[in-house]
Amino acid sequence: MWVFVSTGLSFSEHMNNTVVRAKQKATFLLRCFLSKDSSVLTKVFTVYVRPMLEYCSSVWSPNTVCKIDKLESVQKSFTTTHWNALSVI
Numbered sequence: 001m002w003v004f005v006s007t008g009l010s011f012s013e014h015m016n017n018t019v020v021r022a023k024q025k026a027t028f029l030l031r032c033f034l035s036k037d038s039s040v041l042t043k044v045f046t047v048y049v050r051p052m053l054e055y056c057s058s059v060w061s062p063n064t065v066c067k068i069d070k071l072e073s074v075q076k077s078f079t080t081t082h083w084n085a086l087s088v089i
Helices: 010-032 039-053 065-088
Strands: none
Touching: 010 039, 010 065, 039 065
8 A cells, every 4th residue: 555645745646546446446345245234244344445545544634525525435335336236136
């Protein structure tokens, strides 16, 4: 893992890369796990995706509403996709 820093000491590139990679991993995990049990998928998200979002977060500190919303969009898309899959079954 790494932290991207621009010349102006902005972490926006890091935020964007982290969100994209976390969403990709979350989508991959939803496709790979056969279990649709909410408690299992919650643990899967906590073990595999959250560490990506929290890595060095004290350094790049998401301190604005926009940055926090961007990070929370990963969890929101994961839960939305999971609940949509449950409604199909």
